[in-house]
Amino acid sequence: MIVSDFKMNVTLMLILIAFLLSSCAGGRPAEQKNAVSSATAQSSRNEKLLTVASPFEDITEYVLAGQKEKITLSLKAYGEQAPQLDSVLSRRAKEELKSLVSGIEQAQRQGHFEEIALKSVEAYRVLIESLDRGSLQAPVEVSLLDYAGFKTRALLHRKAVDWSSIQSTVNEAQQHWNAIEPRVMDKGLRDAVNTAMEGMKKASAARNTDMADFAAQVDLALVDLLEGYFRRTAK
Template identity: 25%
Template sequence: MIKPGLAIFATALMLSACGGKNNTGGKAEMPESAPSQAMASNQAKVAAALSAAGEPFETLTETAFTATPAELDTSILAAEAAAGTLKPMVPAALSASLQTHLAAVRRARKSDQRVDLALASIEGFRRIVSAVPGTPAVPIDVSLLDYAGFRYDADAQAKPPRWDDMAAATTYARERWANISGLAPLAKLRTRFDDGLTAMEAAVKAHDVTRARAAAKAELDMVDELETAFQAPN
């Protein structure tokens, strides 16, 4: 039987030995909050990189019908460079998808198919913004409404217009809008945006290109207003 004094001394030694080292070989333990802080910091960097990378794809789409060949080539290079910056930080599947869309952009550029170029580029934009992690100040659905408007407008400029895909783009926009239309920052814009989507749908039903182009422009302009509403101070 161990005497009480020896037992206390032995226990103290054991506690000292256990407390002085940890399972990492004696290194000080990281505070529990450190991993989550590191993850949050990395997530913010990835989100910022994705947002920045989406811009050249959007610009390429927006200027696809008006840019000179030299300007198009410059915009394509910018989109390719943006995709390259993402490669070390995004899943391989996303990088592969972007390369597929960029290859389609290059083919369309070679054959001077501006509609196909715009659509391939905006699909790349969609893949990028859909991958933004976390909860950005401006919801991802706002960017996807941008995508829907550009897709619809590109289809409207095809010869003949791609009415079926324009209808699909409008349905997609309705789904994205349903996700955010009830949010408080959009209260003053709700009716106008609903009406804008209705105008897009009506133009498709009427097979009216002029109305469709006007409705697409109005929708894209209103998306800018949605972004501003979410960025406004509370």
């Protein structure tokens, strides 16, 4: 019954997303960028953090897509941009990020690509959580929904799937959505995200890898729409 309900929810999600994409597409192609590039920041601090966060999102995507040869290029891009962080990260965040990057490099040397994905998404989180929230048009919770989607996919990519961690990640995603849902006046978009959240929870409860991965990808697609929505309503 759970799987059957999930399939019904997925069908609804696809219909809603298709409608939303068609309604948002006219004259606004820039709003379909990924979460890092589209998380609009007004401060120099945020611009630096978002610039440095981008390679970690790229690394996670490369691992999931099997494009392992591109990981080195993204690590190089991070290394070139890292000096910008000295003036914008707290000491604790710097130490956590340094440890994660060291872990990524070690995992790459050892060929442990599933660990690269997990540590990269955590590095992305460290940078996103360091943003100046008052200078963002879109609330930081939108980028944290992005983090939750990528983390779920990275956890599913492991040989031994840690369903407990996936359920915790999905619960965190629900909390992030609860925090911003009252600000989303577009009923179609709001319903789509609610359906996605429900789908992620049911998929993780059923421990269905394929469905959980699909639900996480839907979450990532909706992040783009949420970014566009908040940019439009901020004008």
